[in-house]
Amino acid sequence: MLGYLVALLILGGIYALLTISLDLQYGHTGLVNFGLVGFFAVGAYGSALVALAGYPIAVGFAVGICSAALLALPIGGLALRLRDDYFAIVTLGFSEVVRLVIVNEEWLTKGGLGLPGVPRPFAQLGVGGAEAAYLALVVACNVIVVLVIRRVVGSPFGRLLQAIRDNETTVVSLGKSPPGAKVRALVIGAAIAGLAGALYAHYITFVVPDQFLPIVTFYVWMAMILGGVGRLSGSLAGAAVLVLLLEGTRFVRDLVPSVLAVEMASIRLILIGLLLIVFVIYRPYGVFGSPSRQ
Amino acid sequence: MSAKCSLELQHVKKAWGGLQVLDDVSMTVSASAITGLIGPNGAGKSTLFGAISGNVPLDSGTIRFDNEVLDRLDACERARRGLLRTFQVPRPFANLSVRANLAVAVRDQPGESLSQVFFRPALVASREREIEARVGEVIDTLNLRSVADSQASQISGGQLKLLELGRLLMTEPRMILLDEPFAGVNPVLADELAERIRELNAGGLGFFIVEHDLGALSRLAATLFAMDNGALIAHGTPEEVLSDPHVRAAYVGAEDSRAAA
Numbered sequence: 001m002l003g004y005l006v007a008l009l010i011l012g013g014i015y016a017l018l019t020i021s022l023d024l025q026y027g028h029t030g031l032v033n034f035g036l037v038g039f040f041a042v043g044a045y046g047s048a049l050v051a052l053a054g055y056p057i058a059v060g061f062a063v064g065i066c067s068a069a070l071l072a073l074p075i076g077g078l079a080l081r082l083r084d085d086y087f088a089i090v091t092l093g094f095s096e097v098v099r100l101v102i103v104n105e106e107w108l109t110k111g112g113l114g115l116p117g118v119p120r121p122f123a124q125l126g127v128g129g130a131e132a133a134y135l136a137l138v139v140a141c142n143v144i145v146v147l148v149i150r151r152v153v154g155s156p157f158g159r160l161l162q163a164i165r166d167n168e169t170t171v172v173s174l175g176k177s178p179p180g181a182k183v184r185a186l187v188i189g190a191a192i193a194g195l196a197g198a199l200y201a202h203y204i205t206f207v208v209p210d211q212f213l214p215i216v217t218f219y220v221w222m223a224m225i226l227g228g229v230g231r232l233s234g235s236l237a238g239a240a241v242l243v244l245l246l247e248g249t250r251f252v253r254d255l256v257p258s259v260l261a262v263e264m265a266s267i268r269l270i271l272i273g274l275l276l277i278v279f280v281i282y283r284p285y286g287v288f289g290s291p292s293r294q
Numbered sequence: 295m296s297a298k299c300s301l302e303l304q305h306v307k308k309a310w311g312g313l314q315v316l317d318d319v320s321m322t323v324s325a326s327a328i329t330g331l332i333g334p335n336g337a338g339k340s341t342l343f344g345a346i347s348g349n350v351p352l353d354s355g356t357i358r359f360d361n362e363v364l365d366r367l368d369a370c371e372r373a374r375r376g377l378l379r380t381f382q383v384p385r386p387f388a389n390l391s392v393r394a395n396l397a398v399a400v401r402d403q404p405g406e407s408l409s410q411v412f413f414r415p416a417l418v419a420s421r422e423r424e425i426e427a428r429v430g431e432v433i434d435t436l437n438l439r440s441v442a443d444s445q446a447s448q449i450s451g452g453q454l455k456l457l458e459l460g461r462l463l464m465t466e467p468r469m470i471l472l473d474e475p476f477a478g479v480n481p482v483l484a485d486e487l488a489e490r491i492r493e494l495n496a497g498g499l500g501f502f503i504v505e506h507d508l509g510a511l512s513r514l515a516a517t518l519f520a521m522d523n524g525a526l527i528a529h530g531t532p533e534e535v536l537s538d539p540h541v542r543a544a545y546v547g548a549e550d551s552r553a554a555a
Contacts, residue, residue, distance in 0.1 A: 151412070156397070156405030156422065159390070163398045166387035173347065173381075174399045174465055175373030184408060230389075 006131045008243055010203055013138035014196050016239035018216075019223045020145055020232065021192035027230035028153055029185040030165030032088040035075075036220055038095030039068040039190040041212035043197025045102060045109060048118040048207050057121050061198045068194025069187050076183035095214060103209045114208025118201050138199055145192055146232055152188065153232075161185055219246070226279055228286025238286065241279075245272050299325040299360045301377070301469060301502065306345055306355035308524075315341045317524035318355075323517075325360065325469040325500035328491065330515035330532070332508060334544055338524040339504045340382060343471050346502075347379040348372045359469070374401065376468030380475065384454035386446035392438055395446050395457055396429045397422075399464035432460045436490060452483035459490070469500035476507045488514050512536060520544070 018036060025031040047064030051057050079090045102109045109115065122133035152158055163171050164178045171178050201207045219242060227238020249268040259267065301323040308316040315338045323329045331339050344350030346357060348369035357364045359377050367375070387395050403425065404410040405418040433442050436456045441449045446457060455475055462470050475491075476484045488510060491501055505511040512518065512532030520528040520535050522544035528535045535541055 152408065155408075155411040155418065156403045156425075157408055157411055159394055159398045160406050162390055162394075163387045166389055167385045169349075170381075170385045170387070171398075172368075172370045173349075173373055173379060174461065175370055175378070175401055177370050181406070 003128070003131060006135050008247060010131075010135050010138050010199075011247075012240050012243040013135070013142050014200050014203070015220065015223055015242055016142055016236050017145060017192055017196035017199070018220045019227065019235040019239045019242075020142075020149055021189040021196070022220050023224050023229065023232070023235045024149060024153070024192070025185055025189040027224065027235075028158065028165060029161045029182060030084070030168075031182060031186060032084050033091050033186070033189070034088045034214070034217055035091030035093070035095035035098075036189075036193055037212050037214060037216040038091070038098040039072065039193035040197040040200070040216065041095070041098050041102065041209075042071055043068045043194030044201035044207050044212070045115070045197075046194070047198035048115050048201040049108070051119050051202070052115060052117070057119060057202060060202070061195070064198035064201075065191050065194040068197065069191035072187045072190035073183065076186040080179050080182050080186075092214060092217075095212070095217060099209050099212050102212070109209075112209060114206060116206050118205045118207060120202055120205050134203060138203075141195060141199060142236075145195070146236075149188075149192075150232060157181065157184075222276060226276070226283075226286055231286070234286050245275055299468065299500075301325060301346065301500075302358040303342075303346070304356045304358075306342070306357065307353045308341060308345060308350060309353055315524045316345060316352075316355075319521075319524070319526055321519055321526060321529070323500075323502050323519075326495075326498060327517065328495050328501045328503065328515045330511040330518040331502065331504045331521065332506075332511065332518060332535070332541075333521035333527075336523075337521040337544070339521055340473060341524075342521070343379060343473055343502075343504060346372075346471060347377070373465070376466060377471075378462045378465060378467045378469070379471035380455075380458040380462065380473055382473045382477070384451070384458050386454055386457060388447035389445060391445055392433070392442050392449065392457060393426075393429050396432055396460055396464050397425050399461040400425050400428070401465060428464065432463050435463070436460045437486065452479040452487075455479055456483075456487060456490075459487070463494070467499060469502065472501060472503045472505075474504055474506065476505055476510050484510060508536065 018040060021039075022033060022036055025033045043064035046067040047057075047060035050063045051060035075091065075094055079087045082090060103111050105111070120130065120134070121137070122130040125133055153161070160171070160176070160181050164181060168178050204211075223238035223242035224235060225238070226241045227236070228234030249271045252264070252268070252271065303319055303321050306316050306319040307314070319342060331342070333339050341350055345352055348364070348367060348371070352365070359372070359375055362375065364372055364375070387398065390398065404414065404421050410418055433439055436459065438453060438456055438460065441453055446454070449457065459470070459472070459475070475487060479487060484507075491514060495501055503511060503515065515532060518529065518532050518535040519526060520538065520541045522540070527540040527544060528538040
């Protein structure tokens with residue numbers, strides 16, 4: 001049971017990083033990123049490939065983070081010329097392109113078979129110890145990211161991001177240029193998503209394209225909305241609620257044993273949807289969101 | 295700022311589809327005076343403002359500000375020249391406080407560079423203190439003290455107009471285009487706004503104002519321009535323009551067609 005709890009916390013911590021990344025882009029800057037999972041995938045595969053090639057895991061992490069961040073540059077330059085809704089579609093398309101490239105470039109990624117045996121750090125600590133150490137690593141990453149992001153959004157740069165979110169035309173009419181700030185928000189968010197991907201790959205020790213379907217992006221959107229948009233504490237709480245929903249609905253099957261496993265998978269999604277609806281009705285601004293922000 | 299600084303429009307034309315919204319407009323507006331622009335609804339006043347601020351691309355014609363041709367500059371670049379505008383409907387940063395709305399308007403802040411935020415925090419903090427002091431001054435000037443820490447989405451329409459003006463004051467403006475500053479503002483606040491505009495003008499700042507409240511505008515402006523159907527039909531002192539038969543006909547015509555509809 002303790003092992004399961006640790007696993008949940010690790011998963012929650014990884015989702016928390018993704019949610020913080022999305023909240024920087026959407027909650028603070030107004031960028032409707034429907035392709036977050038693309039950056040997550042690049043971080044995961046980047047780190048896994050480098051580590052499997054025999055380099056230290058830390059180098060893998062660095063490569064994963066940097067390649068996700070670098071990939072955000074052309075996406076940003078291309079897509080920031082577009083209006084919000086088109087930007088959303090371009091990012092969604094981008095994440096699918098990333099996934100399809102991974103599926104098809106078999107020489108590099110082994111395609112749909114995936115990459116097994118991604119090395120896991122702290123192996124010398126034994127099974128329980130390695131899990132605990134990995135949890136500590138995830139927590140440490142969250143703490144660092146939260147501190148950095150707090151500094152960013154609390155700075156005049158963060159104020160500029162929020163002004164862009166609220167009214168981009170006005171920012172231009174004041175003689176300030178939004179694209180630079182938007183690209184930077186996109187790149188920072190992508191780097192965090194890349195970090196989350198690297199943490200995921202080395203924890204699960206197996207990466208396969210099916211782990212990076214668009215549904216992951218929408219899980220993260222769900223977490224952000226549940227926790228309250230535009231709030232760091234909300235991102236953490238939202239990720240926790242998300243993991244509870246995703247995992248908690250697993251146990252529903254134990255309560256109704258007559259249901260088949262296949263049916264249960266669908267029922268689980270229905271339950272998650274219902275809970276999301278109930279949540280949005282009764283806590284429309286999220287766990288920590290205040291009514292004045294949206 | 296030299297007293298000769300001015301805004302010049304030469305043969306400015308703009309059509310939306312088949313409708314000529316700006317029909318060969320030429321005018322010179324002093325950047326050290328208060329100038330008004332009047333005309334019935336649909337005369338092209340807001341389009342003219344859009345053309346000057348760079349929000350509306352011209353079909354032909356040239357616009358100069360302080361002898362510099364603006365035609366190839368976008369809205370952002372024109373604002374950086376000190377030529378700024380408000381919009382008919384206020385566009386606040388709704389989720390930011392009144393203070394933050396003002397502070398964010400300051401250009402070229404070191405704190406907007408991430409490397410400065412992380413590696414030169416002292417520089418960022420000291421600049422931020424200067425900005426806060428300036429924000430305090432503008433808040434006092436515009437009498438916004440009571441709502442300084444409120445979110446912009448929660449202040450009244452009249453206060454929003456003051457906030458829009460205040461935001462421009464943070465940017466070292468040379469000339470400000472106000473699009474209907476008195477619309478929807480209660481009379482007391484409108485008088486106060488007019489008084490602030492007069493004081494700021496006495497300090498050397500130019501204003502070009504579109505306004506439907508002809509009484510308020512003619513008390514404020516030294517010169518009026520009148521437009522109808524995209525063309526300039528009169529200009530001169532408020533008395534001259536308001537008694538001009540073309541201007542009266544334009545307004546009466548607009549009234550007639552409205553009555554007929």
